[in-house]
Amino acid sequence: MRSPRLALAIVLLSACAASSADLLPPDRPIQSAIDFYVDAKLKASAVTPAPVADDFTLIRRLTLDLVGRIPTPAETKAYVESTDPEKRAKLVDRLMASPAFVRHQVNQFEAMMAGPNGRGNSGGLREYLTKALGENRPWDQIFRDMLIANESDAKTKGASEFVKSRVSDLDRLTNDVSVLFFGVNVSCAQCHDHPLVPDWKQDHFFGMKSFFARSFDNAGFLAEREFGQIKFKPKAGPEKQAKMMFLTGATVEAPGAKEPSKDDEKKEREKFEQAKKDKKVPAPPSFSARAKLAEVALQSKESEFFSRSIANRLWHRFLGFGLVMPLDQMHSENKPSHPELLTWLARDIANHKYDLRPAIRGIVMSQAYSRSSKWTSESQPAPALFAVGRLKPLTPMQLATSLRIATADPLTFENVKPDELEKRIEAQENGARGFASSIAQPTDDFQVGVNEALLFSNSDKVSREFLADGNDKLLGRVKAAADDAKAIDLIVRSVQCRPATADEQKVLQEYLSRRGDRKPEAFRQVIWALISGAEFRFNY
Amino acid sequence: MNIHRFCGSPDHAISRRGFLGTAAAAIGTAAFADMTGLDILANSVLAGEMKKQQKRVILLWLAGGASQLETWDPKPGAATGGPFRSIQTAVSGVRISELMPKMADRMKHKLAIRSLNTKNGDHGGAAMLMMRGRRDEANVKFPDLGAVIAKEMGRADSQVPDYVTFYTQTEGRSMAPGSSGFLGSRYAPMELTTNNQPDNIKRLDGINELDHQQRADLRDLLSKQFAQGRTSAPLGSHNEAYQRVRGLMASDKLFDVSQETDKMRDQYGRTQFGEQTLIARRLIEAGVPFVRVGRAWWDSHGQNFETHQEMVPELDHVMAALVDDLKDRGLLEHTMIITLAEFGRTPSINPSLGRDHFASAWSCSLTGASIKPGAYGKSDATGNKVVEGEVDAAKLFATIYSALGINPHKNYYLGARPVPLVEPGTEPIKEVLA
Numbered sequence: 006m007r008s009p010r011l012a013l014a015i016v017l018l019s020a021c022a023a024s025s026a027d028l029l030p031p032d033r034p035i036q037s038a039i040d041f042y043v044d045a046k047l048k049a050s051a052v053t054p055a056p057v058a059d060d061f062t063l064i065r066r067l068t069l070d071l072v073g074r075i076p077t078p079a080e081t082k083a084y085v086e087s088t089d090p091e092k093r094a095k096l097v098d099r100l101m102a103s104p105a106f107v108r109h110q111v112n113q114f115e116a117m118m119a120g121p122n123g124r125g126n127s128g129g130l131r132e133y134l135t136k137a138l139g140e141n142r143p144w145d146q147i148f149r150d151m152l153i154a155n156e157s158d159a160k161t162k163g164a165s166e167f168v169k170s171r172v173s174d175l176d177r178l179t180n181d182v183s184v185l186f187f188g189v190n191v192s193c194a195q196c197h198d199h200p201l202v203p204d205w206k207q208d209h210f211f212g213m214k215s216f217f218a219r220s221f222d223n224a225g226f227l228a229e230r231e232f233g234q235i236k237f238k239p240k241a242g243p244e245k246q247a248k249m250m251f252l253t254g255a256t257v258e259a260p261g262a263k264e265p266s267k268d269d270e271k272k273e274r275e276k277f278e279q280a281k282k283d284k285k286v287p288a289p290p291s292f293s294a295r296a297k298l299a300e301v302a303l304q305s306k307e308s309e310f311f312s313r314s315i316a317n318r319l320w321h322r323f324l325g326f327g328l329v330m331p332l333d334q335m336h337s338e339n340k341p342s343h344p345e346l347l348t349w350l351a352r353d354i355a356n357h358k359y360d361l362r363p364a365i366r367g368i369v370m371s372q373a374y375s376r377s378s379k380w381t382s383e384s385q386p387a388p389a390l391f392a393v394g395r396l397k398p399l400t401p402m403q404l405a406t407s408l409r410i411a412t413a414d415p416l417t418f419e420n421v422k423p424d425e426l427e428k429r430i431e432a433q434e435n436g437a438r439g440f441a442s443s444i445a446q447p448t449d450d451f452q453v454g455v456n457e458a459l460l461f462s463n464s465d466k467v468s469r470e471f472l473a474d475g476n477d478k479l480l481g482r483v484k485a486a487a488d489d490a491k492a493i494d495l496i497v498r499s500v501q502c503r504p505a506t507a508d509e510q511k512v513l514q515e516y517l518s519r520r521g522d523r524k525p526e527a528f529r530q531v532i533w534a535l536i537s538g539a540e541f542r543f544n545y
Numbered sequence: 546m547n548i549h550r551f552c553g554s555p556d557h558a559i560s561r562r563g564f565l566g567t568a569a570a571a572i573g574t575a576a577f578a579d580m581t582g583l584d585i586l587a588n589s590v591l592a593g594e595m596k597k598q599q600k601r602v603i604l605l606w607l608a609g610g611a612s613q614l615e616t617w618d619p620k621p622g623a624a625t626g627g628p629f630r631s632i633q634t635a636v637s638g639v640r641i642s643e644l645m646p647k648m649a650d651r652m653k654h655k656l657a658i659r660s661l662n663t664k665n666g667d668h669g670g671a672a673m674l675m676m677r678g679r680r681d682e683a684n685v686k687f688p689d690l691g692a693v694i695a696k697e698m699g700r701a702d703s704q705v706p707d708y709v710t711f712y713t714q715t716e717g718r719s720m721a722p723g724s725s726g727f728l729g730s731r732y733a734p735m736e737l738t739t740n741n742q743p744d745n746i747k748r749l750d751g752i753n754e755l756d757h758q759q760r761a762d763l764r765d766l767l768s769k770q771f772a773q774g775r776t777s778a779p780l781g782s783h784n785e786a787y788q789r790v791r792g793l794m795a796s797d798k799l800f801d802v803s804q805e806t807d808k809m810r811d812q813y814g815r816t817q818f819g820e821q822t823l824i825a826r827r828l829i830e831a832g833v834p835f836v837r838v839g840r841a842w843w844d845s846h847g848q849n850f851e852t853h854q855e856m857v858p859e860l861d862h863v864m865a866a867l868v869d870d871l872k873d874r875g876l877l878e879h880t881m882i883i884t885l886a887e888f889g890r891t892p893s894i895n896p897s898l899g900r901d902h903f904a905s906a907w908s909c910s911l912t913g914a915s916i917k918p919g920a921y922g923k924s925d926a927t928g929n930k931v932v933e934g935e936v937d938a939a940k941l942f943a944t945i946y947s948a949l950g951i952n953p954h955k956n957y958y959l960g961a962r963p964v965p966l967v968e969p970g971t972e973p974i975k976e977v978l979a
Contacts, residue, residue: 380776456730458789512763513763540768
């Protein structure tokens with residue numbers, strides 16, 4: 006059985022993966038490889054891309070993407086005024102070296118692991134991610150930690166949450182693991198062979214499920230049996246015994262596939278009962294199917310699913326659109342927009358032993374990432390060309406933290422030592438969690454709901470948290486400005502991270518002048534109009 | 546009713562031409578051209594127009610699981626029957642519990658479905674099933690009935706909410722939340738859980754009416770300027786959401802039951818359930834496509850008969866008021882009233898004189914929207930199983946969609962994957978459709 010399936014899988018994979026011999030060499034700088042492939046496709050499509058975004062836009066984009074907030078007015082000013090030809094690389098390196106980078110990564114990975122519907126993980130996973138990403142643990146190691154999920158190992162504490170919180174529903178666990186780590190949604194193949202994708206049969210779904218079939222929750226601790234297998238009823242024919250089988254078709258001859266003897270069964274039952282009584286993690290089985298999956302998925306012939314999926318996810322995070330869309334449909338019937346680029350990036354990530362930082366740095370240093378989000382000529386180019394910057398709705402934490410930074414007294418962040426600045430920003434971030442919980446997590450087809458607009462328009466919360474008067478607030482500083490023009494400049498620089506245009510000056514001055522009898526309220530309204538505006542809501 | 550009367554306040558007549566005239570000159574005509582169409586108050590949806598084209602739904606959600614035996618499917622005389630008798634209804638041959646005399650009189654507008662077999666007896670899972678008509682998949686969270694109706698019947702620029710849900714009592718609330726699933730936050734319900742006014746619909750005292758309106762215009766003007774040269778669905782939805790704010794605020798009176806006459810309020814009864822149902826009528830009349838009124842808590846594991854003796858007559862009374870009221874306004878044939886719960890209750894009576902969770906043979910009712918009246922389906926003599934016309938969640942939803950003029954086999958798309966409104970292969974109950 007094994008060889009024909011494997012051969013089939015290789016044929017299917019190579020249909021969308023360019024062979025590595027034809028790729029640019031692995032030592033080519035990442036950003037240069039990215040631009041080579043993206044530019045080639047633009048040229049072939051006869052599309053001239055949008056120009057590079059201006060410095061105001063770029064520092065905002067990079068700061069939001071790398072540390073999860075807008076830049077302070079001082080940061081923006083320093084960046085824009087710098088004449089250092091290496092200033093962008095230095096900015097990226099500074100941001101990526103800051104603790105805020107890790108915190109933002111944790112937020113992003115946690116949202117990704119919660120799935121599109123915000124299915125909960127408890128705090129344990131967050132704790133684990135904070136530790137693992139803090140020491141830059143590679144992605145394959147994180148995958149292994151999460152799958153093996155050894156609850157008695159202090160180093161991986163919390164990693165078990167992902168499996169444990171889903172173990173009562175093995176179908177969901179199987180699919181969530183496949184979606185998150187391999188970019189493959191196998192749930193269609195649960196009841197029948199996949200209707201659109203010839204590579205996915207019911208055998209694949211139940212083959213993947215077999216790796217989890219022995220796992221269960223033993224009074225609050227994740228446990229795994231020595232025995233157990235999955236049977237399923239194919240659409241046609243008699244009931245079938247599933248084999249542990251990875252998505253490529255690679256199968257595992259697992260011990261314990263036979264019915265256990267009465268004696269073995271009894272012994273095992275006693276082991277788990279004892280662990281329950283002792284309130285302890287049950288000893289792992291001699292053969293762990295989950296650990297086997299972690300091993301098989303990373304062996305050289307199988308690892309393309311793993312490396313391509315994370316490459317696609319990182320690309321999607323920074324460009325707002327995957328090389329394969331949707332992210333969970335990486336299969337032969339859904340080709341990447343840039344097949345060679347995806348293969349090159351996946352190989353590069355694997356070559357860096359799944360350290361994700363080089364890929365992140367390469368992506369944000371590329372021209373493809375840096376384009377303006379404005380498209381002035383007639384027809385809008387296809388998103389998969391990456392010819393124009395794509396608007397990304399802010400995540401709840403990006404929005405809430407940015408709101409706090411935008412509406413704080415800008416002097417809070419000026420003339421302080423880097424460590425102190427970091428501390429003050431972290432304090433804003435911590436204060437933002439409450440408000441973040443009232444904002445929806447964006448998805449690919451995200452739409453802002455009217456509840457958010459009502460919240461901004463009429464809630465006491467917004468008024469109290471972002472429009473308050475006081476020495477530590479933007480409003481306090483604005484009130485002390487010499488004239489309206491200076492006040493407007495201060496507001497726009499703080500909220501929009503750029504100077505006000507002449508038109509804006511005119512409109513806003515007009516707005517203020519009509520409210521000479523209630524100036525503080527008028528300033529508050531101007532701040533409101535900007536923080537609730539489209540420009541603030543998106544990473545453009 | 547004319548919705549304009551809610552918007553006739555002098556505050557709304559304030560001219561903003563002064564400010565915007567200058568603003569437009571400053572920013573240029575492209576953005577301003579759109580601004581002129583912004584006067585939402587002049588664009589109010591005409592209730593009468595909606596009335597002709599579209600159907601609406603009021604879901605009376607009997608949270609916790611009302612007993613079919615004490616409502617639509619009585620079994621007097623059976624060992625499982627309990628103490629209440631059955632009475633003849635206006636439809637010959639159809640008898641319902643004596644606790645519902647007013648429904649019996651109005652049976653010519655009502656259909657009782659007595660053959661639900663939905664197989665899930667767990668509050669949370671069953672509530673999700675009966676709100677969505679299907680079970681969520683590992684990676685797909687389906688929209689519920691309210692969200693689908695909001696999408697199908699609501700208007701992008703609607704000045705009223707398109708999915709409102711009342712659930713004021715705390716019992717079971719977290720187990721039956723409204724959810725727009727993969728349709729996203731555009732169709733998320735406006736949830737009322739603390740009182741009869743939605744959150745954030747009223748202007749704060751700290752800002753006057755003129756400023757509230759003009760700062761919104763300012764926001765809009767600046768946002769439109771940002772949107773120039775940028776095409777993005779989320780960006781469009783952001784601006785649309787804010788465009789709806791002023792209209793929704795103007796609809797606050799829709800939620801104000803004191804706008805009704807004393808006579809009308811007495812007709813519904815001055816209970817929370819009665820008042821919320823009256824508000825639901827006000828909402829659908831103004832063009833809101835879907836309103837759920839949750840009434841908790843029917844979970845009568847003990848003292849089932851006392852519970853139902855108290856709660857069923859209230860349901861009977863409120864629903865009768867609603868039916869009469871809709872009929873008087875010519876809205877009954879365009880509005881479907883549904884009574885539904887997560888499940889029914891066991892025929893067997895437990896030692897605490899309670900009935901437990903039961904999903905194998907239970908009942909719901911559909912009223913109005915040209916549904917054929919009477920009873921559909923049969924349970925056996927003791928009420929333990931369905932013997933005729935079995936209906937599962939998918940079939941019920943296919944029937945509801947069909948009666949509302951929505952093709953139940955219509956597809957939504959999740960990426961390339963077509964997702965039909967109801968489970969493939971499900972047909973509506975043809976016999977009850979007009």
